[in-house]
Amino acid sequence: MRMKEEEIRKRDVFNKYLELVENDVKDLFEFNSFIETNCPACDNNDYNYEFVKIGFKYVSCNICATLFVNPRPSFESLKEFYSNSESTSFWINDFFKPVAEVRREKIFKPRAEHISRLIVNGKNNVIGDIGAGFGLFLEELKRLLPDNHFIAIEPSRDMAEICGKKGFEVLDRCLENIEDMENRFDYLTVFELTEHLFNPGLFFNDIFKLLKPGGYVLLTTLNVYGFDMQTLWEKSKSIFPPHHLNFFNPKSISLLLNSSGFNIKEIETPGQLDVDIIEGMVKGEGFDAGRFCNLLINEGSPKAKNELQTWIRRNLFSSHMRVLGQKSY
Numbered sequence: 001m002r003m004k005e006e007e008i009r010k011r012d013v014f015n016k017y018l019e020l021v022e023n024d025v026k027d028l029f030e031f032n033s034f035i036e037t038n039c040p041a042c043d044n045n046d047y048n049y050e051f052v053k054i055g056f057k058y059v060s061c062n063i064c065a066t067l068f069v070n071p072r073p074s075f076e077s078l079k080e081f082y083s084n085s086e087s088t089s090f091w092i093n094d095f096f097k098p099v100a101e102v103r104r105e106k107i108f109k110p111r112a113e114h115i116s117r118l119i120v121n122g123k124n125n126v127i128g129d130i131g132a133g134f135g136l137f138l139e140e141l142k143r144l145l146p147d148n149h150f151i152a153i154e155p156s157r158d159m160a161e162i163c164g165k166k167g168f169e170v171l172d173r174c175l176e177n178i179e180d181m182e183n184r185f186d187y188l189t190v191f192e193l194t195e196h197l198f199n200p201g202l203f204f205n206d207i208f209k210l211l212k213p214g215g216y217v218l219l220t221t222l223n224v225y226g227f228d229m230q231t232l233w234e235k236s237k238s239i240f241p242p243h244h245l246n247f248f249n250p251k252s253i254s255l256l257l258n259s260s261g262f263n264i265k266e267i268e269t270p271g272q273l274d275v276d277i278i279e280g281m282v283k284g285e286g287f288d289a290g291r292f293c294n295l296l297i298n299e300g301s302p303k304a305k306n307e308l309q310t311w312i313r314r315n316l317f318s319s320h321m322r323v324l325g326q327k328s329y
């Protein structure tokens with residue numbers, strides 16, 4: 001069953017949310033205190049200016065083509081933004097909750113099915129979900145693999161409480177504040193979080209420590225080589241600060257994981273939405289996607305669009321990327 005953008009991300013609600021983010025940014029961030037950084041993937045400081053979005057400057061790495069915000073707000077100010085801003089509570093209550101059950105069906109169930117196939121020995125594994133949210137993914141995974149131990153890692157107190165009520169062991173803090181858990185996990189999952197991080201390198205170093213030798217990290221993140229991102233570029237709604245700071249590509253995410261000690265076992269772009277997102281922008285917001293894309297959107301058959309999306313997915317050009325890394329023994 002194909003997924004549509006409107007089902008999991010209502011256009012008008014999402015646009016309202018983006019407005020709130022813009023207001024929060026004005027209230028909560030001091031642009032002159034932002035921190036200069038090297039490329040979050042390859043650590044070089046050779047980059048080109050791309051564009052500014054609500055005051056945040058995006059640059060592209062000339063070595064590995066990662067797109068990233070530079071300079072960027074400090075870790076502390078980002079934490080403050082995520083815990084206390086109006087837009088965050090709107091996201092939870094008005095954006096996420098109404099579509100939570102659709103997202104369970106369309107996103108979390110397939111995710112759980114995918115990872116359950118990776119878990120060869122389906123018993124007695126310690127499986128942690130970093131940024132567990134309301135625990136939807138863990139619930140679905142537990143249904144498929146009941147004889148394992150599940151841990152929700154979720155720094156937001158409200159969401160951590162919900163995970164606790166669902167019966168999961170909960171670590172209600174950020175990764176760097178987790179102590180005495182080294183070499184404990186068989187699997188750690190990180191869905192749509194890497195793009196938000198102030199320092200992805202340190203984050204994956206922490207994951208490496210928490211995993212047992214031979215343990216796996218499975219992550220999903222945005223792929224800057226993705227069809228909709230390349231087509232829309234600064235108009236892309238996936239590029240919104242201060243949330244999304246890092247946009248890797250298949251090569252640069254590999255560099256990042258390698259430098260934390262992981263071997264890459266698999267990189268895929270299983271996204272289904274690229275063409276649909278372009279269609280929404282062309283038809284709903286008058287975006288000019290270039291002659292051919294405009295033609296395809298307006299005159300192409302559903303079959304043509306589906307086939308294009310399949311090609312995009314298979315050739316690592318979807319903006320939704322999934323990576324499996326293994327900690328060496």
Ligand SMILES: [Zn+2]
Pocket residue numbers: 039040041042043044061062063064065066252
């Ligand atoms: Zn780079």
